Amino acid sequence: MRESIRDAEHLFRLVLLFAAGLLLFLLVRALLVPVGFGELGHFRSGAIDDNRGRPLRYAGRAACAECHDDAASELAAGRHARIGCESCHGPLAAHAADPDAAAAMLPEATPLCVRCHEANLARPAGHPQVEPREHADGSACADCHRPHLPAV
Amino acid sequence: MTVDRRRFLADATKYLLLTGAAAEAWPFVAEGRPAAAPGYDMARHWWAMFIDIEACIGCGLCVDACKRENDVPPEAHFSRTWVERYYIAPRDVAHPEAEDRPVVDSPDGGRHGFPEIHRAGAGAKSFFVPKLCNHCAHSPCVQVCPVGATFESPDGVVLVDKDWCLGCRYCVQACPYGCRYIDPRTNTVDKCTLCYHRITRGLTTACCEVCPTEARRLGDLKNPDDPIHELLRAHKVQVLKPNMATGAKVYYAGLDASVR
Numbered sequence: 001m002r003e004s005i006r007d008a009e010h011l012f013r014l015v016l017l018f019a020a021g022l023l024l025f026l027l028v029r030a031l032l033v034p035v036g037f038g039e040l041g042h043f044r045s046g047a048i049d050d051n052r053g054r055p056l057r058y059a060g061r062a063a064c065a066e067c068h069d070d071a072a073s074e075l076a077a078g079r080h081a082r083i084g085c086e087s088c089h090g091p092l093a094a095h096a097a098d099p100d101a102a103a104a105m106l107p108e109a110t111p112l113c114v115r116c117h118e119a120n121l122a123r124p125a126g127h128p129q130v131e132p133r134e135h136a137d138g139s140a141c142a143d144c145h146r147p148h149l150p151a152v
Numbered sequence: 153m154t155v156d157r158r159r160f161l162a163d164a165t166k167y168l169l170l171t172g173a174a175a176e177a178w179p180f181v182a183e184g185r186p187a188a189a190p191g192y193d194m195a196r197h198w199w200a201m202f203i204d205i206e207a208c209i210g211c212g213l214c215v216d217a218c219k220r221e222n223d224v225p226p227e228a229h230f231s232r233t234w235v236e237r238y239y240i241a242p243r244d245v246a247h248p249e250a251e252d253r254p255v256v257d258s259p260d261g262g263r264h265g266f267p268e269i270h271r272a273g274a275g276a277k278s279f280f281v282p283k284l285c286n287h288c289a290h291s292p293c294v295q296v297c298p299v300g301a302t303f304e305s306p307d308g309v310v311l312v313d314k315d316w317c318l319g320c321r322y323c324v325q326a327c328p329y330g331c332r333y334i335d336p337r338t339n340t341v342d343k344c345t346l347c348y349h350r351i352t353r354g355l356t357t358a359c360c361e362v363c364p365t366e367a368r369r370l371g372d373l374k375n376p377d378d379p380i381h382e383l384l385r386a387h388k389v390q391v392l393k394p395n396m397a398t399g400a401k402v403y404y405a406g407l408d409a410s411v412r
Contacts, residue, residue: 034315034316037300040305040306041303041304041306042300042303043300043301043302043303043313043316044300044301044313044315044316047301047303047311047312047313047314047315047316048194048305048311048348050313050314050315051311051312051345051348051349052348052349052352053349054222054348054349055349056221056349056350056353056355057220057221057358058217058220058221058350058355058358058361058362060355060356060361061361080364082364082365082366083364084361084362084363084364086217086361086362087213087217087361087362087363087364090220091217091220091221115211115212115213115264115265116209116211116364118265118268119268120209120210120266120268121239121268121270121271121276121278122210122237122238122239122266122270122278122279122280123209123210123280124206124207124208124209124279127209127365
């Protein structure tokens with residue numbers, strides 16, 4: 001009888017040793033694995049919010065139309081209708097949020113027009129293209145075309 | 153009271169057990185669930201992109217807008233998206249294999265457009281191919297990350313955890329599309345997020361916003377009213393490197409066989 005109890009004590013110590021090892025593992029794991037890891041998958045779930053947290057630079061055309069409905073309807077009437085305002089005007093989220101704090105500069109037309117309309121073999125054949133030197137002969141594109149409503 | 157060995161072991165075990173359990177549980181208490189972020193339910197979206205090669209005019213505004221929106225370093229080899237120009241010389245019946253060897257260029261990633269270099273020879277073929285992360289459903293890059301710092305989000309976007317990335321570059325090598333780079337400022341990996349900060353607020357990506365011909369369009373495959381469903385039916389579409397079974401979600405219409 002006494003003998004078996006002595007054996008049980010050995011076993012008990014062994015179990016304790018294993019438990020201590022397990023605890024050490026859990027402790028190290030808790031310290032090394034970041035908060036939220038494994039919640040949604042094999043990654044830190046907070047990283048999703050980190051990626052969402054960036055500020056906007058481009059407000060999107062819908063925002064511009066709220067205040068510039070005249071320009072928006074002018075644009076919508078011609079073949080530039082599918083072009084976003086900020087394609088030509090550049091990123092203006094700060095201006096759209098507060099037009100007094102961040103003024104919008106008027107872009108120079110000619111380099112913009114040439115970027116999209118200079119003849120290029122790789123461009124789809126249906127896209128309107130010109131050889132700027134022959135076509136405009138040195139004058140600014142906006143002398144004859146209105147940027148928002150380009151048809152002459 | 154004397155503390156014998158047995159008692160010491162018992163007490164130590166008890167305290168260890170409690171701290172361990174508490175430490176395990178605390179993160180889940182402290183962390184708010186991002187899935188509950190206001191107005192956006194990740195489970196109800198599955199993002200993809202549609203690219204129409206026949207519509208791309210190579211203006212490069214998408215590349216420029218991406219750099220500005222996402223604060224990407226200016227050099228061309230740090231690009232989340234870029235545009236390639238393919239040129240296949242006029243047919244030469246003595247060398248039919250030339251059909252398979254396009255001349256590809258991408259000056260500054262296409263950011264400032266493409267100066268005409270191939271003087272139109274009759275019979276030549278040339279076109280633009282916009283490229284970006286394919287947001288694969290079975291991404292090789294995610295599989296190789298040793299620390300779980302890059303992942304497929306529940307709404308189908310491959311994202312990077314910049315706080316947790318080691319900068320080991322495994323994923324840069326694993327991506328078959330060359331869509332990743334090491335950000336020299338942080339020495340961690342960076343890539344297209346599909347403008348996650350925009351699409352989760354109801355806006356389109358910066359590249360799609362500025363595209364003048366709708367050659368690139370963002371689509372939500374879980375939204376039954378999204379025009380992308382119609383586009384995917386109306387066109388014959390292909391993904392890049394379908395043989396690699398990456399589950400790529402950038403669908404190209406009008407893709408040429410020469411495109412790698």
